[in-house]
Amino acid sequence: xxxxxxxxxxxxxxxxxxxxxxxxxxxxxxxxxxxxxxxxxxxxxxxxxxxxxxxxxxxxxxxxxxxxxxxxxxxxxxxxxxxxxxxxxxxxxxxxxxxxxxxxxxxxxxxxxxxxxxxxxxxxxxxxxxxxxxxxxxxxxxxxxxxxxxxxxxxxxxxxxxxxxxxxxx
Numbered sequence: 001x002x003x004x005x006x007x008x009x010x011x012x013x014x015x016x017x018x019x020x021x022x023x024x025x026x027x028x029x030x031x032x033x034x035x036x037x038x039x040x041x042x043x044x045x046x047x048x049x050x051x052x053x054x055x056x057x058x059x060x061x062x063x064x065x066x067x068x069x070x071x072x073x074x075x076x077x078x079x080x081x082x083x084x085x086x087x088x089x090x091x092x093x094x095x096x097x098x099x100x101x102x103x104x105x106x107x108x109x110x111x112x113x114x115x116x117x118x119x120x121x122x123x124x125x126x127x128x129x130x131x132x133x134x135x136x137x138x139x140x141x142x143x144x145x146x147x148x149x150x151x152x153x154x155x156x157x158x159x160x161x162x163x164x165x166x167x168x169x170x
Contacts, residue, residue, distance in 0.1 A: 006093055006153075010063060013056035017044075020053055030155035033146060038064045067109075076118065078103040098122045105135065113140045 011030075014037070018027040022044045025036045041061050046054055080096040080103075105118030118135040137150030 006095075008093060009059070013060045013063075016053055016056040017041075017060065020049060022053075022057065028156065031152060034064055034067045035141070038068070073106055073108050076103070076105045076107065076116075098125055100124065103135075112142070113138075115139070 014023060014027050014032070017023045017040075023037065023040045025040065037060065041057070041064060044057060046057060049057060078101070080101040082096065082099055084099075086096050086098055100123030101120055103118065103120040105116055107116035107118075108114065115138040116136055118133065120132045120134060122130050122132065133151050135152055137148055137152050139146060139148030139150070141147075
């Protein structure tokens, strides 16, 4: 199960812990694997961390526990309505793509497999696609390999405002 773009607090905590050497894997490519993060956190030493680093470590450790507890089927529902025009150039934040969106789905995470089936109905879509499956995926782990088929947002690069390589604008 990966962490998609859009969660600013998680991204901040990951960058703080990567800067001090606790998280050793790539941290500017999203989604990230909770398994890799959990392995690095399990080996973390708090001895050299300042108060900010300890707070990031505590929040991220709790988030890993929360993500690992989600072993059953989890329903999802999101409604978004705005009078403003949605941003065309997106940042790392999870913001709506259209003025009216109704999103529903279901996800399941096991020890080696994970899936999310998600559908979004959009009012007056700019691209003409009133129904979307963005955010859907199926994935699994085998040894040191992770395999997935997905329609998820990607974010590659260190920028928060726009990715130099690939962002959720693509």
